[in-house]
Amino acid sequence: MKSIKVGIAGLGTVGSGTVNVLKRNAGEIARRVGQPIEIAHIGARRENPACDISGIRVSRDVFDVANDPDVDILVELIGGTDVARELVLTAIGNGKHIVTANKALIAEHGNEIFLAAQEHGVDVAFEAAVAGGIPILKALGEGLAANHINWVAGIINGTGNYILTEMEQGARGFEEVLAEAQALGYAEADPTFDVEGVDAAHKLTILASIAFGIPLQFSKVYMEGISRITIEDVNSAAQFGYRIKHLGIARDTGNGIELRVHPTLIPQEIMLAAVNGVMNAVMIDGDAVGPTLYYGAGAGAEPTASAVVADIIELGRELTVDHHERVPYLGFHTDQMSDEPVLTIEDVSCGYYLRLHVQDKAGVLADVTRILSDNRISIEAMVQKEVDEGLVPIVILTHRVREGDMNEALKRIAALDTVDNDIMRIRVETLDA
Ligand SMILES: NC(=O)c1ccc[n+]([C@@H]2O[C@H](COP(=O)([O-])OP(=O)(O)OC[C@H]3O[C@@H](n4cnc5c(N)ncnc54)[C@H](O)[C@@H]3O)[C@@H](O)[C@H]2O)c1
Ligand SMILES: N[C@@H](CCO)C(=O)O
Ligand code: NA
Structure with missing residues (x-):
């Protein structure tokens, strides 16, 4: 049987999670795509004990993956903007589709990357870049496509929310909790991106483009982090009936778009206020649907891999299937239905x-x-x-x-x-x- 061949560049937290999910769920994924997804080539400086890559071709140089004629889809999971940009443009030049979890890359170089992809007739998918495992880009760009979007507001940095929650619940200090978030694989390579709001601003840039149909404009986002918030602030806010959350807010005011990331007091009783730890949540207000809320893990190996692999599946479907059945009617192919019984x-x-x-x-x-x-x-x-x-x-x-x-x-x-x-x-x- 033919298979869709993916090349994975970067074998860190998200890279290893992606390998594990692709391997563990290979059977079901093949039933959804119509063909197996095969990891054909991995670009990694070293092995990662979190996953087993025996039998898979490995190169030290990630460009070997982008230049491998066998690879249909390049999955960029190295992070950063310089090498990643070059790598993705190289793969696009070679006619490969791209999946990436890299919000910095999309927010800062997305306009250029999409243009190159258009020229070469390939797709770029980046669901994992925003709110980790929550399929928020799909919800916003497809599920809510009928609406005029009024505003988007969300807790979109898992590390920052983890720190605020732990400080509040455990009355522990900032540095200690940050080190823990890093050990859990939530933080960016440079954790100041998390605590100073840069990561949330990257994500808000992407959300705002999909919400309002504006080009990616990272440099215009107002940005404030959580590093100056103290336990006293958290406690005083609570006395007034508020919790402090680090929010990204994009609002269409009618005479311009607000794009801002900053700590925000929100009423204790609203659902966003109950979002704790590494969980993310995004509220979207559309003129037809009203307010909607999406909740789930915003970081971590497998939650992020969930979105990476969904993008691989989507591209795989485009490569394999008749257009009218691109997403099969019931998600799985009609000849791949399971006879697992329904319990009484x-x-x-x-x-x-x-x-x-x-x-x-x-x-x-x-x-x-x-x-x-x-x-x-x-x-x-x-x-x-x-x-x-x-x-x-x-x-x-x-x-x-x-x-x-x-x-x-x-x-x-x-x-x-x-x-x-x-x-x-x-x-x-x-x-x-
Ligand atoms: N960790 C998360 O929860 C999470 C969630 C969503 C998105 N992301 C994004 O996913 C991407 C990867 O994040 P991560 O947490 O897996 O990072 P990581 O640091 O754990 O992994 C990156 C890996 O890429 C390797 N690498 C970097 N440059 C390389 C190069 N030139 N050649 C070969 N290998 C190279 C590193 O050695 C490392 O193993 C980033 O863009 C990040 O923003 C991460
Ligand atoms: N460092 C990011 C990873 C997920 O994008 C976070 O903590 O939210
Ligand atoms: Na997502």
Whole structure:
């Protein structure tokens, strides 16, 4: 079978994440694209223990990848603007499509790169460059394309948000938390880009172009970072009912576009204020749709790889598929549908909240808990409420259990003479990933 051949330049945090996701999900990705995606060539100065690249051709010089006639798509993950610009222009000159996570490159040299791509009839995709794993460029450029966009406001630097959150929750100092964000692979090679707002300004530049149809104008973004924010500021803001978040804001005022990145007090009760740690969130207000919100991991190896690989898949589809089925009707190709069964509710597992009324007698609770344990159901919490009309209301939270087992248990509990048979059951989902 033919395959789409990608060349990856740079094997750091995002490069290794991309290799791992492409390998782990290779089967499903091939079903979505219609052909396998093969990593044909990697450009890296050294191996990275975070991923296994055995069997893959490796060159020390990333230009060997850009010049490899076998490579269909060059994935630029080296970062920076000088070598990266030259590398991408070289690959475009060789007729290769480009995927990049590099917001600095797109924000500062995008106008030039897109022109070159147009001349050579190739595509440039950069979903990973803004808000990491959140498919925000797709949402803005395609999903909201009917709207006049009024404004975009977001927490678009994971490192900065991680630092602010940790300072607030752990009352820890700036330097300590920054070092931790670097160790976790969130920070830019030069972390002043994160803390002084440069990285957020790169991303805002890209968002604003897609929102308003203006050229990329990084030099016009007003930029302020978080490095002067102290724990006192965080606490004082809280006393007034606010949290401090580092926001990128792009607004169409009707007589010009505001482009600004700075620490901002926002009301504690709005959803953006609850975005913590490395998570990013972007709010977009469109004239038809109203306000919308997109949330997810803004940095890190695999969240970023999620967007890089989605771009590879999109380009792969363009290379392989009939135009009318570029994105297959159901996401996967019609001849690649899975026969994995849909579970009946009896086979679904979740936690349960149970409310029952029992007689105020010794041994009743023991009967109930024994029936639960007979059915492999473990109790997370139990509360006995005030006696109500001679019966005692009991509320039980259980750990995750198969619904069929819960049904068996509830049938036996309801059959006890000492328990009212009107038992309330509500399923519990904590939704933690
Ligand atoms: N880390 C994240 O969470 C994240 C998220 C979104 C976007 N990005 C972007 O992705 C890109 C890569 O970031 P990263 O975090 O993986 O950085 P990184 O420093 O972990 O990895 C970059 C790798 O490229 C290599 N490299 C640099 N120049 C090279 C050259 N000339 N030849 C060969 N190898 C070279 C480095 O040795 C390093 O291994 C950057 O543009 C960054 O802004 C990163
Ligand atoms: N350094 C960036 C990486 C993701 O673009 C951040 O912390 O958000
Ligand atoms: Na994204």
